[in-house]
Amino acid sequence: MSETAQNNFEEIKHLAEQGGAVKVGIAGIEPKLKRYFDLTPGEFQSWPYAISVAVRLSRAVLESLDDRPTHLYKWHYKQANAVLDGIAFAITNKIQEMGYRALPIAASQILDWKKQNAHVSHRHTAVAAGLGWFGRNNLLVTKEFGAQVRLVTVLTNLPLPAAREQAAFGCGECRRCVDECPVDVLGESSGDFDFDRCFSLLDYFSRKKGIGVMICGLCQKVCPGSTKLW
Ligand code: B12
Structure with missing residues (x-):
């Protein structure tokens, strides 16, 4: 692995951690991963790497869930998305300052409502970047924080260690x-x-008064990961 790539990674990781990230990894964009991207040729260009970033959710908020999403969880979900989008934006600016290109993918935006997909699958990218595995809950599960993380991705041509x-x-x-x-x-x-x-x-939950978004959170609430830190 080149020293430059490792130094670039340290710089990006530090920036992400300052913004609130608990895990950062790099996926090489191979055809196997690209299957989970939905980008036009103009949007895709030649991105060799994907930076995968995870932030941890509040256990207190998740533990307050009983059998449905609450207003508290709804706002926490929105806070997490805003933090992730901020980190992706900051990483993009940093990479551009370093003379390279970067494409941030929003934390929670749907591209095609019928297919229920996004420009990039954050889960598949996180698995390829070594952040964790696809659990029984169909989520990215980390050993330290279970599935109690949310994710974001930045595509880039900055040299990085996949x-x-x-x-x-x-x-x-x-x-x-x-x-x-x-x-x-x-x-x-x-x-x-x-x-x-x-x-x-x-969909049923989203129609409840004051919710308005497709959330639930119960499969995240009970997921401890494998190190059983809590
Ligand atoms: C649309 C969407 C949904 C849709 C469902 C879409 C779907 N097909 O699963 C609905 C509304 C149902 C939904 C529900 C939830 N979601 Co959602 N969702 C998304 C979104 C915006 C796009 C997903 C997407 O692109 N799907 C298309 C397919 C191709 O990719 P995929 O979903 O990642 O992977 C699927 C397949 O590849 C297959 N699969 C699984 N394992 C394997 C292994 C192999 C080898 C293969 C070939 C396939 C395969 O199953 C996966 C899920 O169906 C993402 C954000 C993003 N950009 O990734 C968040 C995201 C996946 N959601 C998330 C969460 C947390 C939830 C909920 C808990 C709701 C909540 N916040 O309270 C539930 C959990 C449901 C569950 N247990 O899976 C998080 C997951 C975090 C994590 N730790 O993994 C994400 C990443 C948002 C984020 N920024 O963090 N979601």
């Missing part, structure tokens, strides 16, 4: 999320996720 290894599946025998889900959308692996039922529940 992760060589990905985290192994670390849920072990834990099935808390499977037991917690009010509509049984989870199973033995992320491939068992029942999108239609999850979507219908979140």
